Amino acid sequence: MNILYDERVDGVLPQVDRSALLQALNARLPELEVLHQKEELKPYECDGLSAYRTTPLLVVLPSHLDEVQGVLKLCHEMQVPVVARGAGTGLSGGALPLEKGVLLVMARFNNILHIDPAARTARVQPGVRNLAISQAAAPFGLYYAPDPSSQIACSIGGNVAENAGGVHCLKYGLTVHNLIKVDILTVEGEHLSLGSDALDSPGFDLLALFTGSEGMLGVITEVTVKLLPKPQTAKVLLAAFDSVEKAGRAVGDIIGAGIIPGGLEMMDNLAIRAAEDFIHAGYPVDAEAILLCELDGVEADVHDDCDRVRQVLEKAGATEVRQARDEAERVRFWAGRKNAFPAVGRLSPDYYCMDGTIPRRELPGVLQAIAGLSAEYGLRVANVFHAGDGNMHPLILFDANQPGELDRAEALGGKILELCVKVGGSITGEHGVGREKINQMCAQFNSDELTLFHAVKAAFDPGGLLNPGKNIPTLHRCAEFGALHVHMGQLPFPELERF
Template sequence: MNILYDERVDGALPSVDRAALLHALHQRVPDLPLLHRPEELQPYECDGLSAYRTTPMLVALPERLEQVAALLKLCHEWGVPVVARGAGTGLSGGALPLDKGILLVMARFKQILEIDPAARIARVQPGVRNLAISQAAAPYGLYYAPDPSSQIACSIGGNVAENAGGVHCLKYGLTVHNVLKVDMLTIEGEPMTLGSEALDSPGFDLLALFTGSEGMLGIITEVTVKLLPKPPVAKVLLASFDSVEQAGRAVAEIIAAGIIPGGLEMMDNLAIRAAEDFIHAGYPVHAQAILLCELDGVQADVHDDCQRVHAVLSAAGATEVRLARDEAERMRFWAGRKNAFPAVGRLSPDYYCMDGTIPRRALPGVLKGIQALADAYALRVANVFHAGDGNMHPLILFDANKPGELQRAEALGGKILELCVAMGGSITGEHGVGREKINQMCAQFSHDELTLFHAVKAAFDPKRLLNPGKNIPTLQRCAEFGAMHIHQGQLPFPELERF
């Protein structure tokens, strides 16, 4: 599957004697849990992008940072690639292993080290679940704002690696806006701290550079996050529309009115019906699209904002606008949205979840374009997305058992991402590039930009052992993909071509 996997990655990696490496690890780190039998390795063949599988050479399950540092030092000496993995909920193949590398699973680092209500921060290990941070902070009236739909399972280390978002990121920001400090280990096993607990830290903003780097620059060992006071009041409006284009225009009009909702989510009819059948959230199943708009803050402000949003939605063509009657109904509305992915999974044997971002003004046109592409490829697409910040999640339904459908789904996904780029957007908003979108990186970035990305990677990881073959395509690959031109026929960093 060339779109998701470049055979040059594993094919060009140096061969390592597996038995000799296993022996060396046992000698160097005798108490490090290692999996090496086929039946032990099989559960780690994939992450959330489960259609694509690779069996790792070895799986390491460290419990102490000294074990992680020792493993990294040995892998650096031996030239063995390392792929970090957290909870395995990623959706871009970023944590897919290599058959000539070690899968470093950080899931056992799951301690909440400190909750400081005065400073409004939490110090946590990378394996801590996203939702567990808010649960630990709740007794102090605080919470952690970024809330991916997988927050019950996904780990904070993976959230930092992918710069995860969530349904409330419009008002409260992505992971990068809510992390103060990251402690990490380099590929040489050396500790490094990026950022600080202060409002600012000296030097270049390496924390922002590291956030979203998909395990290519270092291994996360600790994260310090901001905690926010829980809003005293939160209300949700549900608006129904006769077309997705109308709903898309309503999103832009809400923001243009100077209102920044806590969350602003959109679902089309296919997603509405799936979620309603699964969760019974009370969605209008005959609507072609719905918007969920949450407004939070103090009582007086929320009351006024609800009235203003109601007026904007009605003027934008909403056929019905409902205010959640109580907290239970508000939670049902959100449960339907947050369970949309598994709900859509009940409609088809397989689906392919995309993750493009566009300017809000382009929403109606892109939705129309997605439908035209879906018709051209004879596949159904359910649209579920963070409408307020233009982060789209088209879910392409297909059956991998039918010849050619997987390839059509991949091709359609690529075209949707290229449409997002053409409209001034990006190929990812929160899921990352991983292996899934590596060809579309060629469509979004120029020769010079990709050269700079490779230089940044080389500064942190000169041997390119951390998560190789992900995120940044080689210039040769882009030339083959036909999306860019190689400057004067020369490839900078010739050694990169091993990946």
């Protein structure tokens, strides 16, 4: 039984005749590769959030757009839900399959169609990997700015669906700020272009609406992204602090001084030690927190900014400020940060990676509160995050084999997200809502707001066939779990939803 899509609260899905669907697919789209054997389906049970798994009804692997269109038309006729998937690196279960639904894998659409250096745009298929765009643009001195940690593997279609961020989005924006056009197929298989090749497009901004809509509004068939000139130079400063609050305040001070770093990242002592053990980045292991601040641009500008940032950091109480002496050291400083998750993973049998966003000014207070919660729940929390954006990734360490630890980890995670909402932040920064945070959406939004989301969804997909059960909870789900939230004073992580 599919316990992840709960018909009690997520709505009853249509009954599907699997063999009739398979037959119809084979008859209508004879070239289409369809997986239907149990062992073939197994690798598609989950995306990057591997704790949640469901076996899809069928997996289709189209190679041509008319096949995608054919699948959508047929599924629409037969009222079969469709979950689209790119590289499957998402961390919130946005591409988690449905037992009653087709998994539409877009990975084979991996061609870069056109790089236009004068317009500074790249037109690519949705399965193109994020990093491959920058590689293709490199001969023109250009690159694609948003850089999620998974950029070597994640695909641009998934980036659009999740509005992906990355280390550099403080300065260069999220995916939504780096798009000019997205071509989609609607649930009925009709082609639409959202946005345009020009600066702005009249009518409602459906491109921005679509970005981050997590596969609920249409299937992406082509993406035109903005490219940026590669900065002439980049320097990184490492500052050590004897308290996380001071480091948190320094973040606000840097931004308040009018400097916009290319990246501004923070790690606490647990994360520093873990990273240093793993990568030997040269981090000061006695520091309670470090900040990594990258400045990029033209040589003279970066030089000036480095001086200014150093002054701000020293005034904010940094015990040490070091500038990477050369490119090798700069890369090493970043390698420690980029490998912080696996490094922390070595400290503990399991960890739970959170993703919440808060207004920057709340950083010191929220960090203090997380330390308190960590002590209260008896679980270690390592903090690694995009400090400049207020996008936190607390990693809760636990051992699933110890009775009760997973429950405590999830309860602690819920408390942290609740805290984010309370200070004016949000339950996700860049990983999306997907399946993972569907209940927390009930804490983030009231029923008027959710009703509006449902009405917008219905404008694109009145039958609710695209990726049902993700991103936007039903009112019924919120009545069920929102009530729990209110009564028990904590966000719900009901047992039945866990793998």
